[in-house]
Amino acid sequence: MADSPQARSVADPRTRARDIDRAEVSTVLDAAYAEGQLGAQEYHDRVKRAGSARTLGELRGLTADLQSPAVFGPTTERKRFGRKHSGEYPARTKARDDDRARTIAALDTARADGQLDAEEHTAMTELAAEARTLGELATLVAELQQRPAPPVKPKARNTFRIVTIAAVGLAAVGGFAWTIRADEPAAKETAASVDYDAAPPLVIPTPNLNTIAGFVQFRDDYRTKFGDAVVDEAVLHDEHASAVRRAPDNGDWTVSYTYRGGFERSNSQVTTRDRKAVDIDLAQVNTDALAAVLNAAATTLGVPGGVVSHYRIANDTWVGRPSITVYVRNEVSQSAHLVLALSGEVLKTYPYER
Template identity: 25%
Template sequence: MSDLSSATTRARDLDRSQTCTLLDAAYSDGQLGVDEYKARTAAAMHAATIGDLSRLTADLQIPAHLLELASAPEAQARRSGLRGRGLVAAVAAVVLLGGFGFGYLLFGRAAGSDQLTSVAGSTPAQPVAAGEPVDTLTADGIREFLRLFQEKFRDKTADDVDLYRDGAVVVRVIPGQPHRSQRWMFNGGFEPWTEPTNRDRDLATVDLEQLEVDRIGQLISDAPRMVGLPSGRIDRVGIRASNAEPRVTVYVKEGDAYKGWVTATLRGEIRDVQAA
């Protein structure tokens, strides 16, 4: 960062997503190992300032086609909010990279709009299947999501799942191709969100059948209080596969910033509570 004012400017969801795109590129070309990649991506998702984000990519070689993106957070921090702000959907550059990132597919409804939108200034997001809205941040919504998941895929396995207030993003292995995966968008129905990409065939998957829905639903309700933010809101629930033990992380926001999270097992047993 070239000046203190931009370094201390509060980061937006868009800035966090752009940083995750750069980390995806660094992971895919071998600059970062799996553990460091996951750690940096998690840090990016919860970064408070532009300076925090810049430090996560300062030692990386940035591909030429992403150089503009690399400088975007600093440049945007100086524009004094010239652009209107919508919730982040998906970073289109990630589709081109075929990255494995788990933090960059944030989405939501922009003010006055029910359309999922792309925020990288390029390819619009693909339309998703019409269907009744499902609030997957409630126990009943998760149950309905899992029912439709089973109906669509004939099993309940995934690499990663992100649940949102009005939908979800799922990464699944392509049947018969353990070295390939595809990202799906759920909005009352499932539709492919990206083209298939390469994956490490040894990556663990998570069996959503093991999810104790009522306990996770209760955890979602309790998370704001647990992180000391009773007025906070749940922005997202991430379900991550792991060779050790799958994890469910409930992310709490206050205003526009992530302020804390609670991590638990699929059975709802608390493993970590963090307040930003």
């Protein structure tokens, strides 16, 4: 059966975009930013481009490398463009905070059972924390016996069938209305005009989490959200963070959250709790000692021009207790890290070696 003109026009990337198409893409970009797939600058750039996009092809390009991208047009037309409905994402797809956290957990397991030595584990963990794509993460765990399952694309709904049914229903209702209201004058059609440049995207400001003020804000917001300050793990970067805690209805499961000024579930699933995990009360962190370490970390570790890239609060099996690992990196990827107890005592340093 030949494609209808309507189906061809929706599939054609040259088709003019509507305001609702631009708004849909902006919503997808909002979600990608919240999940850590996009940095702040890239997010703002893409939202601006979405607001000024003239065609569906331009809009598709803004979400092509994201997980769960917006769906345009009928599913039958998406096949013609070679876009799969389900299965694994391409390697170039942007990684979420949750993807990075699951990869780091796999590396921790590999270190615990002897697949990786300490130096390999440290280097690969740092790379995982900075990875931007699913391909980069997959490379890090490709040789491990236990690898985290890759994210899977959700099955696309048959939007063409839904739209067709809705259109038929509306046509029937419209025909009925026309027969009983034919004597009334037709309403004048108007198209709402949206000035996207006049309405910049609303982004919740996030504190610099690599400062003690940022940590305190994160901890206070966490306590407000959950009623306590207990985590299995927390990883804080300058603009975002992730946290893992016990599931509320089953202590053998955990739930992951992302933080950008507020907490959101990283995904809709719960996972089995890591056997090495323990309850860590963030209230036990000595903030004065942590502040001193964060401020002096680059100097202490000897990383030229280095800054704190992130720090991880978790149960460290190598020091035998919950600890904070602070990572320092510079613009040319020279890095080092140190480990301190929640009380502030520095337990181990791994300085940069020239």
